[in-house]
Amino acid sequence: MKKRFAFALLPLVAIALSACSGIGGTDYDKLHADVVKDSFQPNGIATLDYLVQDESNRLCSAADVAGKPLDEKTAKAIEEAALKTIKMPSDGQFLGDWKKGEALAQSGRGLTWTDTATTVNGGNCYNCHQITKEEISFGNLGPSLYNYGKLRGVTDPNSAAAKPIVEYTWGKLWNSRAYNACSQMPRVGHKGILSEQNLKDVMALLLDPKSPVNQ
Secondary structure (H helix, E strand, C coil): CHHHHHHHHHHHHHHHHHHHHCCCCCCHHHHHHHHHHHHCCCECCECCHHHCCCHHHHHHHHHHHHCCCCCHHHHHHHHHHHHCCCCCCCCCCCCCCHHHHHHHHHCCCCCCCCCCCCCCCCCCHHHCCCCCCCCCCCCCCCCCCCCHHHHCCCCCCCCCCCHHHHHHHHHHHHCHHHCCCCCCCCCCCCCCCCCHHHHHHHHHHHHCCCCHHHC
16 A cells, blocks of 8 residues: 555656756746745735845845855945935934833834834834843843943933944944944834934933933
8 A cells, every 4th residue: 555655656756856847047036036925915004115125135145145244345335335324313412211212122013014104113122132130031132232321431421422432323223234234133213113213212221321221
């Protein structure tokens, strides 16, 4: 019985193999993209835009698949292009309310088909970083943010001495690829995930001496 069953499968295996051999020269990247695209449907604010890679994503993904880092020239070009996208606060003020910033950092809400265009997106920061010492569960894909401002000597975020780290932090939040070409950190400002005021509140969480981050 087992032998008859095995022989019965041979024609099916042959057909499958011939089908595979018949697609030699196929653009597998396009085939994969088409399969992925056909597997999703737009729903509410969740469109298919996220299935389209921008140039930096494409280059970083290709390097990752190849198992090697980007060449220095390409990495520098990505960083320079990303740096140009950074928009400083329109009123020149970098810090908002750290309490609101903590709520944003702890929230992973937003950008799904169940949300609306008016839903306030969270930063989802805890998913990759430790934020305060009270946390018992947090991701470690990114470095700990506990004592972020304190470790960098920021006692007065509005002082001239603090300006370099304040501007760097804003830029890192706005578009992390300005400082690391293939950074996995969401580009929360550049991609419109967080508003300017949201960013100011997260900045306060990181840099305000009164924030639990710096206690």
